[in-house]
Amino acid sequence: MTFQDRLQTDGAVLAPDGIPIHFGDLAAEYDAALNGAVLLVRSHEGRLVLTGRDRLSIIHRISTNDVERLQAGQGCPTIFVNPTGRILDRATLYHQGERVLVIGEPGRGPALASYLRGNIFFNDELQIEDIAAATHQFAMHGPRASAVIARLTDAADKLEAFGHMEASIDGVSVTIARNKPLSGTHWTIVVPADAAAQVWSAILEAGREHGLLPAGSLTFNTLRIRAGRPAIGRELSPEYIPLEVGLWDEVSFNKGCYTGQEIIARMESRGKLARVMVRLRLEAPVEAPADLFADGRAVGRLTSSATSPRNEHFGIGVIKTATYEEAASLSAGAGSIPAQVIDLAGAPPPMLA
Numbered sequence: 376m377t378f379q380d381r382l383q384t385d386g387a388v389l390a391p392d393g394i395p396i397h398f399g400d401l402a403a404e405y406d407a408a409l410n411g412a413v414l415l416v417r418s419h420e421g422r423l424v425l426t427g428r429d430r431l432s433i434i435h436r437i438s439t440n441d442v443e444r445l446q447a448g449q450g451c452p453t454i455f456v457n458p459t460g461r462i463l464d465r466a467t468l469y470h471q472g473e474r475v476l477v478i479g480e481p482g483r484g485p486a487l488a489s490y491l492r493g494n495i496f497f498n499d500e501l502q503i504e505d506i507a508a509a510t511h512q513f514a515m516h517g518p519r520a521s522a523v524i525a526r527l528t529d530a531a532d533k534l535e536a537f538g539h540m541e542a543s544i545d546g547v548s549v550t551i552a553r554n555k556p557l558s559g560t561h562w563t564i565v566v567p568a569d570a571a572a573q574v575w576s577a578i579l580e581a582g583r584e585h586g587l588l589p590a591g592s593l594t595f596n597t598l599r600i601r602a603g604r605p606a607i608g609r610e611l612s613p614e615y616i617p618l619e620v621g622l623w624d625e626v627s628f629n630k631g632c633y634t635g636q637e638i639i640a641r642m643e644s645r646g647k648l649a650r651v652m653v654r655l656r657l658e659a660p661v662e663a664p665a666d667l668f669a670d671g672r673a674v675g676r677l678t679s680s681a682t683s684p685r686n687e688h689f690g691i692g693v694i695k696t697a698t699y700e701e702a703a704s705l706s707a708g709a710g711s712i713p714a715q716v717i718d719l720a721g722a723p724p725p726m727l728a
Contacts (some may be wrong), residue, residue: 381572385589394419397591402684404590408558408598411586412517414578415595421484422507423477427500430475437494437634441627445470450537452625454617460638461613469539480607511571518559523582545577557598600681600689603654603720609678618642620652621721646726648696654717655690665708667692674698677707
């Protein structure tokens with residue numbers, strides 16, 4: 376049985392790229408994500424392996440985080456920006472000793488590999504392997520996700536944020552990593568492509584008593600927006616700098632020079648942001664992108680929106696900082712749908728924390 380056959384046996388409706396859209400019961404998926412756990416296929420996220428002496432130093436000099444500090448078994452996210460500090464891409468690095476596993480945003484693997492190759496200069500030693508075709512990637516979210524991981528392996532549930540390890544699931548060697556949560560805890564599992572169906576089945580069986588269900592990209596997107604997690608092509612775009620979209624924790628202010636560092640450092644040192652990213656609760660569905668208004672004045676942009684199976688309407692918006700500080704009432708789109716600010720999304724700016 377191929378992996379796609381296994382997914383369809385579980386009830387998956389697949390997108391053209393093979394990623395499940397849903398498994399036939401969105402309400403059950405959403406409830407499991409909030410109260411139990413869900414298992415998703417995230418194989419469209421980029422996966423690169425870096426080897427060579429400069430596998431960390433090259434990324435260190437062209438991205439926002441202090442990746443050279445990483446020790447084996449540790450990881451961290453980092454952001455690639457242009458010379459004016461605007462977002463080009465985002466990736467999470469996992470130091471695996473003689474190699475570094477890089478997991479990028481959906482559909483961004485080849486572009487990220489090309490960008491890294493364009494920054495290899497004379498005397499640099501870096502080899503880049505795209506392992507997307509040789510592997511599959513799963514994600515597990517939910518308040519019971521750690522309990523499922525503990526059933527699968529003795530040590531992984533004790534990992535700190537972005538910690539990772541090699542483990543065996545049903546006799547198959549896999550990589551397990553802990554990431555930023557969307558609901559409960561968030562685990563990434565990278566598996567060999569030829570054993571994906573076997574590992575998928577083993578995880579679902581181990582999670583049965585904890586309410587684990589398979590879930591699709593519609594559920595993921597609702598969880599992402601509900602949690603205020605920026606996405607490529609939405610909040611992760613050249614329209615914004617990392618500090619404006621809640622990524623303060625993915626920027627080092629002590630590491631020294633990198634591409635775009637001057638602009639980002641200046642914004643931090645002045646202690647003032649023109650815009651901030653917020654989580655929103657909408658009174659009715661609004662298709663993003665759309666303008667956000669306060670007292671009839673445009674004050675920002677609704678960048679992402681979703682409606683849950685419980686008929687909750689969530690949004691992510693980037694608005695003027697003054698509007699957030701004034702706690703102004705907002706409306707979204709041409710229909711002036713009321714939009715309540717829940718809180719700041721992501722890591723809050725120190726000046727507003």
